[in-house]
Amino acid sequence: MINMKELVIETRNLSKRFGDFIAVDNISFEVNKGEIFGFLGANGAGKTTAMRMLCGLSIPSSGDAMIAGFDVYKETESIKKNIGYMSQKFSLYENLTVEENIQFFGGIYGLSNSDIKEKGRALIQKLGLESESRKLVGSLPLGWKQKLSFSVAVIHEPKIVFLDEPTGGVDPLTRRQFWDLIYEAADRGVTIFVTTHYMDEAEYCNRICIMVDGKIGAMGAPDFLKKKFRASSMDEVFYELARGAQRKDA
Amino acid sequence: MKFFTNWHAVHKEKMHNMKRLISFVKKEFHHVLRDPKTLMILFGLPIVQIMIFGFALTNEVKNSKIVVLDQSKDASALQLLNKIEASRYFEIEKSVTSRDEMEEAFKEGKIKMAIVIPDQFQHDLLHDNKATIQIISDATDPNTANMLNTYVNSIINDFQSSLMQGTNIPYRIIPEIKMLYNPQLKGVHNFVPGVMALVLMLVCVMMTAIAIVREKETGTMEILLVSPFQPLMVIVAKTIPYLILSLVNVTMILALSVLVLDLPINGSLGLLFAVSTLFIITCLSLGMFISVKTQTQQAAMLISLVGMLLPTLLFSGFMFPIENMPLPLQIVSNIVPAKWYYIMIKSIMIKGLGFMYIWKPILILSGITLFFIVVSIKNFKIRLA
Numbered sequence: 312m313i314n315m316k317e318l319v320i321e322t323r324n325l326s327k328r329f330g331d332f333i334a335v336d337n338i339s340f341e342v343n344k345g346e347i348f349g350f351l352g353a354n355g356a357g358k359t360t361a362m363r364m365l366c367g368l369s370i371p372s373s374g375d376a377m378i379a380g381f382d383v384y385k386e387t388e389s390i391k392k393n394i395g396y397m398s399q400k401f402s403l404y405e406n407l408t409v410e411e412n413i414q415f416f417g418g419i420y421g422l423s424n425s426d427i428k429e430k431g432r433a434l435i436q437k438l439g440l441e442s443e444s445r446k447l448v449g450s451l452p453l454g455w456k457q458k459l460s461f462s463v464a465v466i467h468e469p470k471i472v473f474l475d476e477p478t479g480g481v482d483p484l485t486r487r488q489f490w491d492l493i494y495e496a497a498d499r500g501v502t503i504f505v506t507t508h509y510m511d512e513a514e515y516c517n518r519i520c521i522m523v524d525g526k527i528g529a530m531g532a533p534d535f536l537k538k539k540f541r542a543s544s545m546d547e548v549f550y551e552l553a554r555g556a557q558r559k560d561a
Numbered sequence: 562m563k564f565f566t567n568w569h570a571v572h573k574e575k576m577h578n579m580k581r582l583i584s585f586v587k588k589e590f591h592h593v594l595r596d597p598k599t600l601m602i603l604f605g606l607p608i609v610q611i612m613i614f615g616f617a618l619t620n621e622v623k624n625s626k627i628v629v630l631d632q633s634k635d636a637s638a639l640q641l642l643n644k645i646e647a648s649r650y651f652e653i654e655k656s657v658t659s660r661d662e663m664e665e666a667f668k669e670g671k672i673k674m675a676i677v678i679p680d681q682f683q684h685d686l687l688h689d690n691k692a693t694i695q696i697i698s699d700a701t702d703p704n705t706a707n708m709l710n711t712y713v714n715s716i717i718n719d720f721q722s723s724l725m726q727g728t729n730i731p732y733r734i735i736p737e738i739k740m741l742y743n744p745q746l747k748g749v750h751n752f753v754p755g756v757m758a759l760v761l762m763l764v765c766v767m768m769t770a771i772a773i774v775r776e777k778e779t780g781t782m783e784i785l786l787v788s789p790f791q792p793l794m795v796i797v798a799k800t801i802p803y804l805i806l807s808l809v810n811v812t813m814i815l816a817l818s819v820l821v822l823d824l825p826i827n828g829s830l831g832l833l834f835a836v837s838t839l840f841i842i843t844c845l846s847l848g849m850f851i852s853v854k855t856q857t858q859q860a861a862m863l864i865s866l867v868g869m870l871l872p873t874l875l876f877s878g879f880m881f882p883i884e885n886m887p888l889p890l891q892i893v894s895n896i897v898p899a900k901w902y903y904i905m906i907k908s909i910m911i912k913g914l915g916f917m918y919i920w921k922p923i924l925i926l927s928g929i930t931l932f933f934i935v936v937s938i939k940n941f942k943i944r945l946a
Contacts, residue, residue, distance in 0.1 A: 415588045420789065421580070
């Protein structure tokens with residue numbers, strides 16, 4: 312519990328402008344070690360742009376951010392060694408086998424051969440993919456692919472893993488299993504930063520941040536937000552905030 | 562001590578990078594070797610092209626069918642016709658007895674040429690020292706007609722000089738014609754270097770461009786960019802397998818040319834491979850450039866085909882002689898890498914020339930390569946920002 316106070320993500324007035332368009336507008340927040348932090352928002356609210364800045368994929372226009380203790384402007388190489396990433400699009404190689412994907416990603420994350428072998432075996436066992444390990448990933452069902460994709464993204468035990476809408480297009484049961492993997496990783500001390508637009512998933516997070524038009528519309532634990540907006544579910548909280556966005560547009 | 566630990570850390574990091582590169586190249590080979598379509602383009606295409614250009618699309622004329630209208634039926638005429646028949650260029654389809662019959666044969670399109678030997682041929686030849694024969698060609702294809710005329714003329718000249726043996730005629734000029742480097746005027750000498758340039762261009766430019774853009778499309782590029790793997794290394798690692806496979810390709814094309822098409826390699830094999838490696842790197846840098854600029858596989862393919870293949874065909878000098886083009890096009894041809902490669906390959910393979918004769922094209926190709934590598938890296942960094 313002492314660990315909970317250790318900050319792994321800190322942003323202050325972080326902004327990203329593309330010409331006149333302000334994709335991310337002055338956001339400031341902190342994420343603790345081992346926390347599951349949900350990033351919610353309608354399409355175009357700036358979720359992905361914000362995440363890309365935190366991963367070192369995109370340089371902020373202004374503001375500060377420290378990821379795992381490293382500066383996003385100057386120390387992107389060090390950041391990259393401490394994070395895992397799973398993108399919206401499915402992010403393994405379809406024409407490599409399960410084993411080859413594990414070997415490849417283990418390799419580029421810099422794991423030793425013995426580590427790759429050991430962790431790979433454990434991973435395959437945990438996902439119950441023993442009989443599929445020599446099959447091409449392209450032949451697996453989507454749910455399994457995503458679970459595998461997540462497991463590969465944390466194979467090098469990163470401090471933080473960024474998940475960009477990881478469960479798009481899978482059924483609720485598989486989504487639930489996927490979240491079991493997330494909880495397990497969080498228990499090991501991995502900080503989870505996840506964007507989603509499924510409101511049931513928002514409930515699974517320790518804390519969530521709802522983005523509206525590039526700004527932070529609301530932030531806090533799901534129960535706290537429900538109380539604050541006098542809503543019975545996260546859905547209602549979200550619609551309340553989204554309506555605000557429409558009014559502003561008009 | 563601090564220096565030592567620092568050195569140690571740097572060394573360790575280097576080892577890590579090397580390991581990453583190896584994993585990457587391994588993976589890239591898996592991609593290529595598992596995709597039948599890629600394999601077909603990679604290895605099927607060169608074989609088919611060499612075969613087509615080597616056998617089917619030659620501009621040599623062999624066994625052209627002709628008819629003969631021999632009105633003299635004497636010994637000299639027979640001698641001449643035997644000579645013509647014996648050459649591998651002509652095959653006497655039949656002897657006709659009238660001009661109508663001859664014209665009919667032309668109309669049917671069966672024959673390329675007709676030879677009319679007049680009455681009294683031997684008499685004219687031996688007594689008047691002057692005889693005429695008529696050669697009629699189907700000139701719908703002017704090149705073929707011209708070539709056949711040349712062939713038949715040389716046979717007739719040959720026949721003439723054999724008649725004159727023993728007699729001394731003053732003031733005769735006998736041109737001694739020597740065809741340098743390619744005495745039999747074989748088409749393959751021209752085509753093989755051309756096909757090599759074409760195939761390497763196609764394989765290296767298109768395949769690398771597509772391979773890199775595919776990662777953008779599938780979303781794996783993002784993962785790679787977020788990983789500790791250096792962005793630039795992603796591109797380098799992607800090109801290495803194509804460099805190796807292209808060298809395999811060069812070897813294959815050369816082996817086919819020597820073994821199947823009887824093409825000699827007159828110059829140094831080492832220089833040939835060195836020059837090919839340079840050209841492959843040029844093509845890879847072009848592919849890199851295209852991949853940095855495009856977002857979809859289709860766009861990458863289209864640009865590679867239109868932007869690379871067409872100029873290669875038009876401006877390398879392999880299909881159309883550059884000297885015959887208008888000046889502006891001649892200038893344009895200078896920026897087509899395949900032109901320089903084609904020149905070098907011809908110099909080395911056919912003429913057997915050494916480094917001293919091709920340092921200029923080498924320098925130009927190196928310049929083009931450097932330019933594209935620098936521009937790609939610059940653009941790649943901008944995209945990351």
